[in-house]
Amino acid sequence: MSSKNKDTLASTTLRAVLAEVYAADKASKDEKVSSSAILSILRKAATRRTESASQFAAAERPDLADKELREANLLSGFLPPMLSEAEIDSHLSKILAQLPSGEKPGMIFKEFYTVIDKSTVDPALVKKRLDVLLNP
Structure with missing residues (x-):
């Protein structure tokens, strides 16, 4: 998907999250982590990026804040909506x-x-x- 389109932001972001999933797999006592755990990893990664964007914005680094927000939005696209x-x-x-x-x-x-x-x-x-x- 992203490699063919040369979307480096998407491919870099997804690789980073996949690395977290693989690390969770290795740390898991079971064979593989559950889909629920993967969703939690994705949600935490999106939250971290949103928080980082706020910090970059406060530090007057809009370029870095924008990058973090684009990554958070990309990851949020893979998540089911939260219950109201x-x-x-x-x-x-x-x-x-x-x-x-x-x-x-x-x-x-x-x-x-x-x-x-x-x-x-x-x-x-x-x-x-x-x-x-x-x-x-």
């Missing part, structure tokens, strides 16, 4: 309705993540939404 607050609330509400009242948050999170792939949500947002639902 409403979708998270819906799943948490269903779980809360099924569990006995007064259940510990740890059990609620465990149930939530058996239904929802962790790579499709922001864990901090899930915690925040659970706090809101438990303490209206």
